[in-house]
Amino acid sequence: MELTLLGTGAPLGLPRPDCPCAVCATARGARARAATALLVDGALLLDLTPGAALAAARSGHSLVGVRQVLLTHPHDGPAVEVPAGLPAAGRVPDGRELTLISGHRVRAVPMDSPGTGYEVTSLDGERLLYLPPGGAVAGLPEEHLRPYDMVVADVTGRPDGLARLRATGAVGATTDVIAVHLDHDVPNGRELDRRLAAAGARAVPDGTTVYVGEYHEVPDVPRRTLVTGGARSGKSVEAERRLETFPEVLYVATGGSREGDPEWAERVHLHRERRPGSWRTAETCDLVPLLEEDGPALLIDCLSLWLTDAMDRAGAWDDERWAHGGREALRERTAELVAAVRTTSRTIVAVTNEVGSGVVPATASGRRFRDELGRLNAAFGDECEQVLLVAAGQALVLR
Numbered sequence: 001m002e003l004t005l006l007g008t009g010a011p012l013g014l015p016r017p018d019c020p021c022a023v024c025a026t027a028r029g030a031r032a033r034a035a036t037a038l039l040v041d042g043a044l045l046l047d048l049t050p051g052a053a054l055a056a057a058r059s060g061h062s063l064v065g066v067r068q069v070l071l072t073h074p075h076d077g078p079a080v081e082v083p084a085g086l087p088a089a090g091r092v093p094d095g096r097e098l099t100l101i102s103g104h105r106v107r108a109v110p111m112d113s114p115g116t117g118y119e120v121t122s123l124d125g126e127r128l129l130y131l132p133p134g135g136a137v138a139g140l141p142e143e144h145l146r147p148y149d150m151v152v153a154d155v156t157g158r159p160d161g162l163a164r165l166r167a168t169g170a171v172g173a174t175t176d177v178i179a180v181h182l183d184h185d186v187p188n189g190r191e192l193d194r195r196l197a198a199a200g201a202r203a204v205p206d207g208t209t210v211y212v213g214e215y216h217e218v219p220d221v222p223r224r225t226l227v228t229g230g231a232r233s234g235k236s237v238e239a240e241r242r243l244e245t246f247p248e249v250l251y252v253a254t255g256g257s258r259e260g261d262p263e264w265a266e267r268v269h270l271h272r273e274r275r276p277g278s279w280r281t282a283e284t285c286d287l288v289p290l291l292e293e294d295g296p297a298l299l300i301d302c303l304s305l306w307l308t309d310a311m312d313r314a315g316a317w318d319d320e321r322w323a324h325g326g327r328e329a330l331r332e333r334t335a336e337l338v339a340a341v342r343t344t345s346r347t348i349v350a351v352t353n354e355v356g357s358g359v360v361p362a363t364a365s366g367r368r369f370r371d372e373l374g375r376l377n378a379a380f381g382d383e384c385e386q387v388l389l390v391a392a393g394q395a396l397v398l399r
Contacts, residue, residue, distance in 0.1 A: 001104075001122040001212040002041050003150070006055040008206055009033030010183035011073070011133060023184040030205055031188045036180040038130060038152065040120055043102035045069045045086070046130055053083040059207035068100050072132035073115035091116050111135040119148075126213035128152065129170070133181035136161025140170055147172030149213045155179035155201045156186045159244040160276055162199065167247030176216045177201035194397065198222070199245040222386035224341060225349045228377060229390035230357070236301055238390050239349045246347070248296035249279045252287065254305040285309040291340035291348070303352035303380060307373050310334065316372075317365045334376055341383040352377050354389070 007013070014033040015024030027033065035049040039056060042065040049055075056063050069089040082089070092098060092108035094116065099105050109117035115132035131137065131153040145168050155162055156179060165171040179201050186192050196202055197219035204210065225242060229235035243249045279299075282290070285306050290298060300306075314329040315321035341348070356374050361367045381387045387399040 001120070001124070001126045001128060002209060003128065003152075003212055004039040004056070004059050004061055004209045005152075005178070005180065005204060005206065006037040006039055006052055006059065007034030007049055008036055008180045008182055008204065010181050011035050012183075014182060014184060014188070016184055019184060021184050023187055027184070027188055033182055033206055036133070039063070039066070040104065040128070041102060041122070043067050044100060044104055044106070044120065046118060046120075047072055048082065048086075048089045055207065059209065061209075067102060068098070068106070070106065070118060071116075072118065072130065073135070092118070109140065110138040112138045122212070124213070126150075128212045129165075131158075131161065134158060136164055137170075140168060145169045147175050150176045150178065150210070152178045152180050154181040155196060155199055155245070156192075157181060157183065159199060159241075160278075162201070162245040163247045163276070163278070166245070174215075174218060176210070176212075176218065178210070179203045191395075194395070195241065198242045201245075221347070222384070223347050224344070224384040225386045225388065226352060226377070226381045226384045227349065227388045227390060227395075228352045228354050228381075230354050233390045234393035234395075235351050235353075235388075235390040237393075238388060238395050239299055239301065239351045242349050243297050243299055243347075244276060246297045247278075249276075250290070250296050250298050251279050251281045252290065252298055252300045253281060253283045254285050254287075254300065254302060254309065255283075288336055288340045291337075291344040291346065295346060297347040297349070300348060300350040303350055303376060304355070304373055306337075307334075307369070307376055311369065311372065316368060319364060322368065330372065334372075334379065337376075338379045338383060341380060350380065350384075352380070 013035050015027040034051060034055060036047060037049040037052055038046040039061060042061060045066045048069050053063050063083055063086060066086055069087055071089050071091050094108050094110040097105060097107040103123040105121040107119045109119055111117055111132065113135045115135045117131040117137060120128040127148045129148045129151045133154050134157050136158045148170055151165065151171055153161060171177065177200060179196050182203060186195060192203055198221060200219050200221050202219055227235045227239045287300065287306065310330055310333045311317060314326045316326045316330050355370050361370055389396045389398050
């Protein structure tokens with residue numbers, strides 16, 4: 001099944017009209033995106049957008065053979081001029097199935113927001129799922145839960161929708177996930193590619209033709225990732241973003257609760273509000289047992305608080321205890337954690353702090369903590385497929 005993406009942008013396109021933001025300012029040339037529209041085997045047009053005929057011509061295609069035009073979402077704004085010869089555009093009621101003269105079977109999929117998704121099956125059995133902007137599937141019949149060959153959806157706007165599809169088995173390890181309805185909320189170019197790769201998805205330029213069912217290398221999601229950065233750098237947000245398309249995540253909070261500390265309580269509350277409701281939380285510093293057992297992806301936030309607990313247990317803040325067994329006890333505990341990271345079968349994203357780039361601590365215990373955290377970060381990072389440094393909300397891939 002041949003699929004040409006005539007546009008890959010949000011309904012208003014990219015750049016948005018009269019928008020002064022930095023993303024829109026750089027969305028020029030190959031980075032510009034028209035509103036998303038899909039041409040399937042030259043016979044089915046999904047979403048009629050301004051300039052569709054010209055976009056098809058630029059990609060080496062024609063709309064002459066289109067026999068059905070289906071809309072996925074309400075199209076606000078001025079009426080779109082229908083190119084001569086195209087049939088009237090319409091929407092299919094949820095659950096209804098059409099068989100086109102071209103042999104394609106199209107089934108309308110209910111969404112959790114205004115709009116309709118479409119499952120398209122070719123004569124040869126390839127299966128495509130196309131979802132509207134801002135929408136996620138509300139439910140799929142059990143007979144449709146085998147993995148799709150390709151999913152084209154709003155990955156950046158509704159990452160939880162992709163997580164749902166993975167949870168039901170509708171998206172599998174070989175499903176080619178293409179992000180569309182791309183807006184100015186995510187920087188274009190390399191940053192977009194990096195974020196999508198972490199979700200096992202990809203973006204393509206307008207006019208790209210792909211083939212549903214043809215093998216395409218799915219982005220390799222790193223199984224172990226370390227995210228480091230300074231205070232309020234955005235490192236926790238980056239870590240959470242990397243797992244938001246996973247169907248199940250265990251959030252491991254190493255800081256615990258602090259009675260009588262309203263500022264800490266507010267920090268914990270803000271973190272919880274950001275996380276998807278399907279995530280579970282465990283407050284513990286005993287990371288080794290979690291890493292040794294099978295289970296969902298882990299988000300560990302953070303290693304610096306884990307180290308604080310480990311130094312408490314080893315008596316590392318006291319110079320005499322540190323010199324007489326404390327150092328060895330801490331190094332042993334750290335080595336156990338690193339070994340567990342090396343052998344774990346779980347997907348993990350760990351957050352840590354960079355504390356060695358600022359003022360030298362005034363106390364021996366402060367310098368001790370700084371040094372040990374630097375050693376822990378280096379050893380932990382050595383066991384990770386990817387290491388990120390976050391500064392001013394921007395992620396730099398170190399590995």
